[in-house]
Amino acid sequence: MAWKFERGDGRYKHRWTKDEAGFVQHGSESIGKCHSSITQEVAQGMLNQGVPYKAPGATTVEHINTTYRGVIYEAAPTQHGVSFHGYPWRGGQGRPALPSSVLRTLRDQAQQQCYLKEFEQWLKLHSA
Numbered sequence: 001m002a003w004k005f006e007r008g009d010g011r012y013k014h015r016w017t018k019d020e021a022g023f024v025q026h027g028s029e030s031i032g033k034c035h036s037s038i039t040q041e042v043a044q045g046m047l048n049q050g051v052p053y054k055a056p057g058a059t060t061v062e063h064i065n066t067t068y069r070g071v072i073y074e075a076a077p078t079q080h081g082v083s084f085h086g087y088p089w090r091g092g093q094g095r096p097a098l099p100s101s102v103l104r105t106l107r108d109q110a111q112q113q114c115y116l117k118e119f120e121q122w123l124k125l126h127s128a
Contacts, residue, residue, distance in 0.1 A: 003064070005043040005075075006083035014087040021071040021088040021122075032088035035068060042068075047075055047084055051105045065089060065102055067110045070118025072098075072126075090126035097127070 016024075016033040023030045038046070050066035050073075064075040064084055075084035091097055098106075103123075110119035 002048050003061075003075075004083040005040065005047045006078045006085055007040070007043070014085075021068075021073075023088070023090065030090075030093070032090070034073075034087060035071070038068065043086060046073060047086065049109070050075060051102050053099065053102060065098065065106055067106050067113065067115065067119060069113075070110050070115030070120075071122050072106055072119070088126075092127075 014032055014034050015036070016022075017036055018033070019036045021035055022033050024033060025031075046066045046068055047064060050064035052061040052064050054060070055062050060080045061077065063077070064086075066073050066075070066086075072089040073086050074089040075086035077083070078085050089098075107116070107119060110116050
């Protein structure tokens, strides 16, 4: 299935000038910042090669996970079943862990992209 990447008009929350992913504190909220090299076209490709996740019993995709340079990204729906926007993933924050099947697929994806070491580092630093 091909979904549409939709950053959103005037949406800059997950953007910065560094070509790496990270997090910044904004009050009590931690905001994920994306690699600056992720263009609209790159984001669209990431989304379409991502791993969709549906919660048990759900009829629509809850989020899509993928990797970029070893970093795990998550995309959340902007229009259910149609479009998504993405940001760097990290565990915790009251969220369930990534399902093992999703994690295996993402690890394989990172290995195919020659970023397995970076993937394992990201997972070690950002898993709850």
